[in-house]
Amino acid sequence: MSEAEIINLIVLTFKSAVPLIFAALGELVVEKSGVLNLGVEGMMLIGAVAGFIGAVTTGSIFVGMLMAMAAAVLVSLIFAVLTLSLLANQVATGLALTIFGIGLSAFIGKPFLGNTIEGLQPWAIPLLSDIPILGPLLFNHDPMLYLAVAAFFGVSWFLYRSRGGLILRSIGESHEAAHALGYPVIRIRYLAVMFGAAMGGLGGAYLSLVLTPQWQEDMTAQRGWIALALVVFATWRPSRVMIGAWLFGALTIVNFYAQSQGVSFSSHLLATLPYFATIIVLVLISWDAAKIRLHAPAALGKPFHASD
């Protein structure tokens, strides 16, 4: 394997991790606030189609990204109203959101099937991108990839270094206690769901604006579910979300690389690996019950009403 080949494969791995990073970091914040939104796949698809429509009609990828976020937030509000205001079951509503997102995105995307766009080009960071090896590896990517890394720092800082993050986490641990302290539980959960949706939308948009770039029905191909698994795999830690996303991304690329080199293993088995790894992690952390309790939000999935 030549040096250029290795760099190429690592860059491909980074790229395939981006949708997972966006969606999983978003879902992480949602779950940290105590809400389980299983609609990630649906929101990603809505983001993918809205982003693509935005980019095609205005010619600007950045408008596309904004539309992706806005559209995903809009559909997530259905989920938020149902589960947070009307206390519907979060699991059922989240699943419904996914099914709704698949159908709706196919419907509104129909006239845009087969359209092509330029796609987001890499931004080489001046000077830094000229460093041998490290330059092409780290400093010659598309803006959305940089944004995903920035989102990681932003989310980590917010959750563990800011007052807002502390409040959000406390709501996720015990909404009664947070409510007793006077924090607006429902309002903060609304904001968390909207943030998660915007991130999921961006994750989907990365597929339709950068990775492919085109709109196709159901093009996320279960990445939303992998993102959900990733949050559990990461035991609700942003840094482990990043490692997990790269690991899952690398699995695909290594699989493809090995195949084209003539090494073959069962591709069905490989497709199950992310889920399998998540189960292994769950088993591992379940040995030490204290460890899960430390990171999993205690109020995850539980509805809250101020009268409780």
Add this chain to the structure above:
Amino acid sequence: MKTGRITKWALGLALAGAVALTAGMAQAQLKIAFVYVTHVGDAGWTYQHHLGRMAMEKALGNKIKVTTVGPVKEGADAERVIRKLAASGNKLIFTTSFGFMNPTLKVAKRYKKVTFVHVSGYKRSKNVSTVFARLYEGRYLTGMVAGMMTKSNVLGYIGAFPIPEVIRGINAFTLGARAVNPKVQVRVIWVSSWFNPGKERQASETLIAQGADVITHHTDSTAAVQAAQARKKFAIGYHSDMSKYGKTAHLTAATHIWGSYYTKVAKAVLAGGWKAGDTWGGLKDGMVALAPFGPSVPAKVQAMVKKRQAEIRAGTFHPFQGPVKDQSGKVVVPAGKTMADGPMLGMKYYVEGVVGKLPKK
């Protein structure tokens, strides 16, 4: 009072007459239904069936009335849909995906007067025919194009699942490429999905990263063509003419053409003379065709490919004509012989020139 009763009678008669009239009209018109597995989109498997349907409508005009249903999931849902179509008076039903095979046969047992055509399956009955295209003929020709256009002598192939249909395509492509350029290697990546643009794109990029400069695919999206266009390499489309996704990259495509077959069946059913059976048609039957050559393909290459195409049409050349060797060098078709349909339908090995082992499952 009396006049009231008379008007009622008159109305009743008129209504009955109208019903009889429309029923009569419906009988004269053949009702045809299509079951699609995906949305039509604007390229790919279902899109080609859509084109076939349009060609049939154009040929037969108002003698037929066509309904299409899709996307329909393969499995239990399909049976419900097909049953409903049969119950609502469709006399000819095309089910256009492999997974519709058993549902089609099940419904056909109940509706003996309805003619069914299942695309890509192998189970038939008195009123269920099967049809498929000898796409390997097109694959061989596109392989020739790729073999002459490559500079790196590495060709990339993205496969969905290692089943005989896909393997046959890879082998025909490889044989075509090596017939014009014996140094060619074909590298294969399986993406375990008929349709996953993200993965198809990644697989394309992985192949390009390893030196492939012509890429083709046996999957349903246009991602490979787009990847080649973005990386300034060449691509060969599949199912549909995908030139709009790769203006300079798209060399040609191996495409399915269903129109003439659909028209033939509909005409026969209208005349009451359709006999159920199997059709495996190729270039000569107009069921497989190459998409127009892209601007990058030199006239010399085009001429060579067209000559071979004419030979396949005339039956003087067969893509799997001996000597054909498998990867281990074993001769699977001796010189002077051509492979029969049986072994072609069950093909489970790579020919010489394909890199790597065939995955077991």
